[in-house]
Amino acid sequence: MNGTLSYYTKKFLAITAAVLVAMSAQAADPIRIGSFLSVTGPASFLGDPELKTLEMYVEKINEEGGVLGRQLELIHYDDAGNASKARNFASRLIRSDRVDIIVGGSTTGATMAAVPLIEQAQIPFISLAGATVITTPVKKWVFKTPQSDRMAAERILSDMESRGLTKIGLISGTGGFGSSGREQTIAVAREMGNIEVVADETYGVSDTDMTAQLTNIRGTDDVQTILNFGFGQGPAIVTRNYAQLGIDLPFYQSHGVASDSFLELAGDSAEGLRLPASPLLVPDSLPDSDPQKAVVQAYKSEYEARWDSKVSTFGGYAYDGLRLAVKAIETAGSTDKAAVREALENIQGHVGVTGTFNMSPDDHNGLTAESFRILEVKDGSWTLVD
């Protein structure tokens, strides 16, 4: 009798102990990573791969034991590319979800709408949008992973210069990305001195025909090359119209179209065009000495295996954003916001998909124009030029 009782007592104690251990493991609060992305709407081709990347790697990091022994929890909202929604969601992430860090903001508009709230709430924020204004001038709590459009403009214009093309016909989308790219291109051309923007046309983000604008550029005297700055389906239509009009000038696009789906949309008409892009598009052509090669190949194969769709540079921005966040939290040893921010600001030599990040108090982007590779479309696929 006594024996049996003690058996049950032991069993009871053992179960209690197991439950307590399990509970205490759960009691370590998860690290809350907030995100607002344009998963639907006109910028969904940005937000969709970004969200997929975040979900996938949060899961993966959790399976591998989390960060600082704590699990990651992704709290996500879809701003549909709408700046005022983005602002509301950022506010919700800060006030009611009480997240530790925010990785998100697919578009420049959405990012900039959230910035004042983030600065006020003093929470580290890693944006996934491109425009220079996000980190220039430096804002204390705001970081970003994509190269700025200014660097893209620098990279494109210097490639043009090396081919002796100095008179540019510029066409750009009127969305945040296109209009910022347009401003930067004009500014960089002015600084370089020997390059001149001779034609300057724009198109709306949902336009279905840009023949009129391209006809105008073609009709401009001396124009030697044409550059399109924009994203979405617009640049693909520009590319097609360009081919239909039979314009016989070297054609450049921005990094806004750096994805395989652009090649599908533009088809044969993309032949010969050049653009600055993340090495992600040509992982296998990178030399083995390139430190990014392994990172890029791993991300590409993991993403494509998991989602059965092609990787895009935009997902790469989210990958870098999450990795930088995790690295900063690990370095800080806690989720204390000031410490994480400090750690982010001092990240050096972090090899990501987009480039090698060297953050500093004056540079919250940490990339240089050299992280862009110049690619050319040959036989319907990307080839590495420089």
Next chain:
Amino acid sequence: MFSEFLQYLFTGITIGATYALIALGFTLIYNASHVINFAQGEFLMIGGMATVSLMSMGVPMLLAIVLAVVLAGVMGIALQRLAIAPAKDANVVTLIIITIGASIFIRGLAQLVWGKEFHVMPNFSSDEPIQIFGAVLNSQSLWVLGVGAVLVAILVYFFTRTMTGKAILATSMNKDAARLVGIRTQMVLMLAFMVSALLGSIAGIVVAPITFTSYDIGIILGLKGFVAAAIGGLGSGVGAVVGGLALGVVEAMTAGYLSSDYKDAVAFSMILLVLFFMPRGLFGAKVVERV
């Protein structure tokens, strides 16, 4: 100079023909029920997306097009049966709101089924553009214009020469009276929704090679089509065509000669001007109440 003008004109006529086809769909349902069907743009999307996805499954283009049009027709009937008919004697505004809801629903469904990417459809005939006096015309533009013209001719014949067409007009003028003379008005309404879905999907298919297609393409094109229909005078087939072409040409000319920044502003000024001076639109019929 002349070649530029011609280029803008070609561009404008192509876009305009697209708007006109969409405007015709609005017109048809408006004629039958005085409802403005804001799900019209979704039929356009269904046409394009279904064709693309069927083709990617290996269905030959012509068959894919036929199947996509049939699918859209079925959805048109379903829209009338499942959303409009149950509302019975609801007033027109309620019905219009129902169509907006339906449009959001269809778009959401399409997003689930087909994803969010843009898709390409090959040109019907050659990819080689046609050169005319230094301007180029995409061969697909001829398809848009040709198909548009044929559809307009069929619709005109349908409304003026066939009993069914006349029954639709009669239902529109007075539902109760139409019912008294033996017209099955619910049947007529269903027919109107089906035909306008067919029209929308055909428009979506012929323009898809030019504009690409995605789950949300219907919003913008639908809106532009509605503007075209309003300029032409809701309810007038000729008005829809003229309104669509005028809108397209004005847009292209503005983009070419002024700046594309003003293009949408000019389109909206145009609708304001037309409605200001001719409140019923360019071809709007005078309303005659016979008692």
